[in-house]
Amino acid sequence: MTNLDFLNQFWIIVFFLIPIVLISRTVVAGTRYSPILIVVLFGLAMGFLLEYSGVSDPGLTAFPMVGIMAQTTIIALIASFFVGGQELRKILGRKSLAAKDMVTPADEEVILGTTRTQMFLIVRSLFILLGMYGLMHAIQGTGTPELSSYYPVIAYIGIIGSLILIDNKARITNKPLYLRKGVVELVLLLVVLLISYLIAQLVAPVIALPQIFFAMMVSAAIGAVFYKWTFGPTLRSLLFAGIPIVLAANFLVGGSRIGEAFDIPGVNAVLVYGFFGQLVWMFGGIALLMYFARTSNARNLAPGMAGALSHSGLTGACTAGDFGKTAASRAPIMINIPFFGHIFVFSILAVSAEQGSLWLWPALLLVAIGLGLTVLSLKNLRAAGGEDRREVTSLMQFSFGWQLCAVFGGLAFLYMGPLAIDYAAMAQASAISHFGLFAAIQEGMFGENAALLIPFVFSMPFLVHPLVFYMFGRAMENGGDMPKKPVYIMAFIGLIGVTISLFV
Known part of the structure; x- marks a missing residue:
């Protein structure tokens, strides 16, 4: 790659990814629907068009910087x-802190649906992701060989961009402190990335746990220690637009593989299960909360399901505030809780990957534990009476229990069919949009072929997400309460669909 090609690659990600996020916000402007609803469609469509028109080949190998952003x-x-x-420490320690925000955003719209401050957050998040990726791989000596010599430059561009891209029209009570917070957060990001990578490498001979597991443990521990920390520009940007940017990049890559992937043996079964699995695990979980816990409000449903499925789209929508402040504050807690159980998830999957089939009996044991926790959580949530602490505790139990049911129940179900373990893992990751499992497969846990296919497999069931976000949008327009009958119907359709997938 020439120097000019490198600069072109940089501008490509700017003009590919940011417009996808912006247009998604424009389409849903004035409604209570989440922009991620549209990121799915435009990302897949653009990826498909790039390949179909001959601009690039499947996987967008001609655009390696897009691949970087997807990772x-x-x-x-x-x-x-x-x-x-932070939130776990506050809940468990009964600490109620009402910290005053030092930033008052500028509410002037620069693009329909996006204010000036939000625009800066979106652009800055891209630079943060780019800079941290480049710096991490420059220090570790890992990454794509084609771009290895450019990692220091990528890191420099990303970090400088993330430092200077702060809205000058937003009212900041203490600008020097706010800037210092941004620098400290960047340093902490790097520390977490390096420590988690080092630990993953150290334990790899014993158990092949992915880096994301240790990143969760380290970052959650730091958050618990610094629970009084108010967000600087780095955290603020990543929480608002980090996940939409990552998803847009993955959908671009996934969309480019639409044409070729259907010809690969076994992929059709994976896609059918992934599509209907989205219905059965998402709406099945919501149906349980509605029927047994007697709750239909998005403040419980959105963070509960985001955590229970480690659901990428719902996580991004919650942390961006699309479902209200209560859901936004609860979602990070629910996302963290199931990750503590990932030592079992990834341990069993690591053994399964080595032996070429699911390690069945431990998987079934965890399904039984998950069922027990789910029943307990539904009972407790029903008795919570709207009390915040009791609701959060019950949702924590539900997130952990339903995730065990979804991950290992799904894999045990697929065990009855003809799919190999790598395809089964991809199918289950896509069926619940599981960020952790997706990242593990992307890191190569199930081999190079699965790592190449996972962006496509993961993105295709996102075509169900317009339905998911439509239902949550309806809920937000109805005071937070989601309609019940459509949920039950979709859960039933999903159950029929996943059964059919065994015979595809």
């Missing part, structure tokens, strides 16, 4: 894990 999942999630650690 920054862990960086975007560290911010959520940190906030989750």
Whole structure:
């Protein structure tokens, strides 16, 4: 790659990814629907058009910087894990802190649906993701060989951009402190990335746990220690736009593989299960909360399901505030809780990957534990009576229990079919939009072929997400309460669909 090509690659990600996020906000402007609803459609469409028109080949190998942005999942999630650690400390320690925000955003719209401050947050998040990725791989000596010599430059551009891109029209009570907070947060991001990578490498001979697991543990622990920390520009940007940027990049890559992927043996079964699995695990979980816990409000449903499925789209919508402040504050807690159980998830999956099939009996044991926790959580949530602390505790139990049911129940179900373990893992990751499992497969846990296919497999069931976000949008327009009958119907359709997937 020439120097000019490198500069072109940089501008490509700016003009590919940011417009996808902006147009998604424009389409839903004036409604209570989440922009991620539209990121799905435009990302997949653009990726498909790039390949169909001959601009690039499947996987967008001609645009390696897009591939880089698609691999920054862990960086975007560290911010959520940190906030989750903070919120857990406050909940468990009964600490009620009402910190005054030092930033008053500028509410002037520069693009329909996006204010001036929000525009800065979106652009800055791209630079943060880019800079941290480049710096991490420059220090570790890892990453894409084609771009390895450019990592220091990528890091420099990203970090400088993230430092200077602060809205000058936003009212900041203490600008020097705010800037210092941004620098400290960047340093902490790097520390978490390096420590988690080092630990993952150290334990790899014993158990192949992915880096994202240790990143969650470290960042949540830091958040619990610094629970009084108010957000600087780095965390603020990643929480608002980090996940949408990452998803847009992954949808671009996934969309470019639409044409070729259907010809690969076994992919159709994976896609059918992923599509209907979205219905059964998402709306099945919501149906349980509605029927047994007697709650239909988005303040419980959105963070509960975001945590229970480690659901990438719902996580991004919650942390961006699309479902209200209560859901936004609860979501990081619910996201963190199931990750503590990922030592079991990834341990069993690591053994399964080595032996070429699901390690069945431990998986079934965890399904049983998950069912027990789910039943307990539904009972407790029903008795919570709207009390915040009791609701949060019950949702924590539900997030952990339903995730065990979804991950291992789904894998055990697929075990009855013809899918190999790598395809089954991809199917389950896509069926619940599980960020952790997606990142693990992307890191190569199930081999190079699965790592190449996962952006496509993961993105296709997102076509169900317009339905998911439509239902949550309806809920927000109805005072937070979601309609019940459509949920039950979609859960039933999903159950039929996943059964059919065994015979595809």
